[in-house]
Amino acid sequence: MNQRADSPEPRAGIYQCGTLTYTKPALAVLFFWLLWGDFCYVLMESVVPSIIPLRFKALGATNTTMGVVLSTLPWLISLVLNPVISFRSDRCRSRWGRRIPFILFSLPFLVGCLIALGFGEQIGLWVNHQWNGWLGGMSPQSTAIAVISVILVAFTVFNTFVNSVFWYLFNDVVPEHLLARFMSWFRVVSTISASLYNLLIFRFADTHATEILVGTGLLYFVGFGLMCLNVKEGKYPQVPNFIDNRPGFVSAVKTYFSECLSLPHYWYQFLATFFSAMAFSAVMFMVFFYQSTGLGVAEIGQINGWINIEVSVLILGSGWLADRFHPIRVCLLGQVLLVFAAIPASMIWMVWHPVPRTAFWVWMLISLVLTAPTTALLGVWDPPLFMRLFPRDRYGQFCSANSIWRAAGIIIGGVFTGMFLDHMKHFASPADVYRFIPIWQFVCQLPVLILLIKLYQSWKRYGGDVSYKPPLPYMSLDPAGGESVTNRVRN
Numbered sequence: 001m002n003q004r005a006d007s008p009e010p011r012a013g014i015y016q017c018g019t020l021t022y023t024k025p026a027l028a029v030l031f032f033w034l035l036w037g038d039f040c041y042v043l044m045e046s047v048v049p050s051i052i053p054l055r056f057k058a059l060g061a062t063n064t065t066m067g068v069v070l071s072t073l074p075w076l077i078s079l080v081l082n083p084v085i086s087f088r089s090d091r092c093r094s095r096w097g098r099r100i101p102f103i104l105f106s107l108p109f110l111v112g113c114l115i116a117l118g119f120g121e122q123i124g125l126w127v128n129h130q131w132n133g134w135l136g137g138m139s140p141q142s143t144a145i146a147v148i149s150v151i152l153v154a155f156t157v158f159n160t161f162v163n164s165v166f167w168y169l170f171n172d173v174v175p176e177h178l179l180a181r182f183m184s185w186f187r188v189v190s191t192i193s194a195s196l197y198n199l200l201i202f203r204f205a206d207t208h209a210t211e212i213l214v215g216t217g218l219l220y221f222v223g224f225g226l227m228c229l230n231v232k233e234g235k236y237p238q239v240p241n242f243i244d245n246r247p248g249f250v251s252a253v254k255t256y257f258s259e260c261l262s263l264p265h266y267w268y269q270f271l272a273t274f275f276s277a278m279a280f281s282a283v284m285f286m287v288f289f290y291q292s293t294g295l296g297v298a299e300i301g302q303i304n305g306w307i308n309i310e311v312s313v314l315i316l317g318s319g320w321l322a323d324r325f326h327p328i329r330v331c332l333l334g335q336v337l338l339v340f341a342a343i344p345a346s347m348i349w350m351v352w353h354p355v356p357r358t359a360f361w362v363w364m365l366i367s368l369v370l371t372a373p374t375t376a377l378l379g380v381w382d383p384p385l386f387m388r389l390f391p392r393d394r395y396g397q398f399c400s401a402n403s404i405w406r407a408a409g410i411i412i413g414g415v416f417t418g419m420f421l422d423h424m425k426h427f428a429s430p431a432d433v434y435r436f437i438p439i440w441q442f443v444c445q446l447p448v449l450i451l452l453i454k455l456y457q458s459w460k461r462y463g464g465d466v467s468y469k470p471p472l473p474y475m476s477l478d479p480a481g482g483e484s485v486t487n488r489v490r491n
């Protein structure tokens with residue numbers, strides 16, 4: 001049973017989550033450390049995907065190479081490791097808890113990779129100079145690309161430990177009735193962190209990439225490390241048996257796939273995640289999309305910064321809407337606006353080439369009127385919708401199953417987005433091909449809307465607002481009332 005299921009409402013200023021008990025000041029301290037950790041984490045996550053593509057481009061890497069190295073390989077690693085880490089974390093029992101040990105283990109290695117990425121080009125040039133005879137005549141630029149790619153793979157391996165369990169920590173330490181409000185503020189802090197980076201730091205990405213990567217690594221080491229030392233997990237119930245009551249790897253795999261992938265209800269969500277990830281794979285090329293319309297990195301940072309600031313305000317409203325009308329309805333509205341308004345508006349650059357100053361203000365208009373509100377509405381998809389869609393006592397497993405589909409979408413999308421853009425060079429100049437990114441996004445996001453509608457219909461069949469219970473393989477629909485009922489009880 002999930003330890004939060006019996007968490008009571010606060011009584012006389014006492015808040016409880018499983019075996020954890022908080023006073024109001026203690027709860028405020030908990031929120032501070034979790035939000036501070038989120039600030040450092042988001043800053044770290046913002047730096048690598050924004051700076052490394054610029055480094056690759058300066059070294060002459062092709063779009064396909066960037067798609068494979070920056071998207072396909074990292075998400076292939078996540079595809080393999082995330083389910084294993086999530087499954088093991090759910091069943092880990094230690095004096096530090098079941099989430100924090102995975103984060104602390106990865107911390108020094110991840111920071112080391114960040115610092116190495118800061119000096120990746122210099123390391124690559126040194127390797128080429130020292131071992132050129134062993135490299136088959138590779139150019140210094142090609143060697144640098146290869147070295148940065150290897151470091152990036154190592155970074156992804158250790159970052160997967162954090163990506164896999166950080167989100168589950170909230171379920172284990174935050175009182176259940178405060179989770180929605182906490183996640184709203186979590187989103188606010190995330191967008192503020194990203195905004196500060198885009199407004200104040202990203203403008204120096206071309207000239208001070210090493211300093212940015214090294215500084216971010218040191219901040220992450222201190223900031224995230226302090227969060228791990230100051231957030232305490234409680235005691236957990238006994239580890240549940242596998243589905244066939246047998247130990248071993250085979251039984252673990254059977255349990256995972258039987259519980260997560262047996263019902264069509266969840267397939268709508270997983271496939272929606274897959275196609276959304278296919279569209280998201282184009283994000284790594286967005287900086288070049290902006291540049292193709294005449295913007296510099298300073299203007300790009302301003303646009304992204306203001307988007308994040310607006311989202312940080314609007315997300316509080318979308319969180320209230322999600323509590324009032326359910327996250328699935330808010331996500332549906334956001335997806336409609338994305339497919340039929342935000343993405344089509346970005347297609348204007350395929351036929352219009354204004355001067356850079358005009359382009360900047362048009363980008364600002366599109367971003368603030370369409371992109372930011374749409375992002376805020378869709379911000380309640382992950383994890384607020386997941387928290388009300390997936391079984392609470394198997395939350396980690398189902399989130400990791402969803403991540404499998406996300407990784408698959410990024411892996412495939414990373415390759416095909418790069419190939420699509422390289423192919424479009426037959427119809428436009430190399431700089432202008434990035435203006436076709438909205439076409440790719442529309443083709444991928446339209447199926448997401450269809451699948452989200454199917455998910456909404458399925459959610460209604462399983463009880464909807466009145467009596468929805470996350471279905472499991474041993475549950476079925478009650479033909480009379482549409483609610484889920486138990487077919488058999490597991491031993």
